[in-house]
Amino acid sequence: AQKITQTQPGMFVQEKEAVTLDCTYDTSDPSYGLFWYKQPSSGEMIFLIYQGSYDQQNATEGRYSLNFQKARKSANLVISASQLGDSAMYFCAMRPNFGNEKLTFGTGTRLTIIP
Amino acid sequence: SAVISQKPSRDICQRGTSLTIQCQVDSQVTMMFWYRQQPGQSLTLIATANQGSEATYESGFVIDKFPISRPNLTFSTLTVSNMSPEDSSIYLCSVGQAQRDTQYFGPGTRLTVL
Numbered sequence: 001a002q003k004i005t006q007t008q009p010g011m012f013v014q015e016k017e018a019v020t021l022d023c024t025y026d027t028s029d030p031s032y033g034l035f036w037y038k039q040p041s042s043g044e045m046i047f048l049i050y051q052g053s054y055d056q057q058n059a060t061e062g063r064y065s066l067n068f069q070k071a072r073k074s075a076n077l078v079i080s081a082s083q084l085g086d087s088a089m090y091f092c093a094m095r096p097n098f099g100n101e102k103l104t105f106g107t108g109t110r111l112t113i114i115p
Numbered sequence: 116s117a118v119i120s121q122k123p124s125r126d127i128c129q130r131g132t133s134l135t136i137q138c139q140v141d142s143q144v145t146m147m148f149w150y151r152q153q154p155g156q157s158l159t160l161i162a163t164a165n166q167g168s169e170a171t172y173e174s175g176f177v178i179d180k181f182p183i184s185r186p187n188l189t190f191s192t193l194t195v196s197n198m199s200p201e202d203s204s205i206y207l208c209s210v211g212q213a214q215r216d217t218q219y220f221g222p223g224t225r226l227t228v229l
Contacts, residue, residue: 035218043205045158045220052216091157095218101146101211103218105157 002027004092004106012112013082020067021077021109023092031097034075036066039089039108048090051075052097079111087113117142117210119221127227128198135194136224138208143188146211149181150220153204161206164191198228 003026013019025034032053038046051059051066059066067076075094079086089110093103118141128134138147147164161181162170170183185191195202208221 033216037220043152043223043225045207045209045223047217047219050216101218102148102160102163103158103209105159107157 002029002032002094002096002104004094004104006092006106006109008109009107010110010112012114015084015113015115016081018078018080019082019086019111021079021090021092021111023075023077023106025073025075025092025094027094027096029096029098033095033097034066034068035093035095035103036064036075036077037091037093038086039091041088045091049077082113084113084115087111116217117144117219119208119210119219121208121221121224123224124222125225125227127229129229130199132198133194133196134198134226135192136206136208136226138191138193138221140189140210144210145188147185147191148209148211149183149191149193150207150209151204152207152223158207161193164193195226198226200228202226203228 005024034051036048049059049061049064051068058068063080065078089108091108092106095103120139122137149161150158152158160173161176162172164170164183164185166185182194205223207223
């Protein structure tokens with residue numbers, strides 16, 4: 001079984017500052033993928049970034065980077081130079097790399113950017 | 116990336132009625148999933164929609180309540196049957212890609228049951 005833990009229910013960050021959203025996971029699968037999604041108030045789930053468990057380097061996508069520490073089973077999302085439009089719910093999720101591709105989600109973090 | 120559309124985008128329904136939600140993808144995909152997000156909660160997988168066979172339901176979800184069809188590799192429907200206010204949620208379809216480093220969601224259907 002897989003489990004995702006997000007311990008920050010809410011965060012407030014000043015505009016233009018960097019923010020780190022925490023995510024820890026537990027799995028017995030030898031190979032897996034980790035995902036981050038953004039969910040604005042509209043309800044859509046926007047894919048942000050992916051990290052494979054065997055990837056040597058941390059993933060980056062524009063202002064998003066993933067701080068992957070496999071030994072600690074953590075996959076924190078870092079948003080640089082935050083913007084007002086970053087205010088949303090953020091979900092961490094994982095999926096085994098073999099078999100069914102269903103995602104297991106964490107409980108989410110509500111990020112609010114303060115002008 | 117796959118482009119996914121859902122219909123309807125939102126609906127308000129009466130208790131005891133049923134609603135069918137459609138999910139259309141612009142390319143053939145192997146796997147399609149249906150998730151539910153209750154108010155203030157995270158996403159929970161309802162079932163995997165299998166093309167040409169019965170859907171695979173997660174614990175706590177049954178076919179009589181959430182019948183699913185998948186007639187081809189680009190389309191699926193989820194029906195929410197005999198609705199109650201507890202069914203008020205966002206329902207999202209998701210597709211698996213050949214490359215494994217992405218998984219996309221449709222825009223969601225926001226359902227309110229009175």
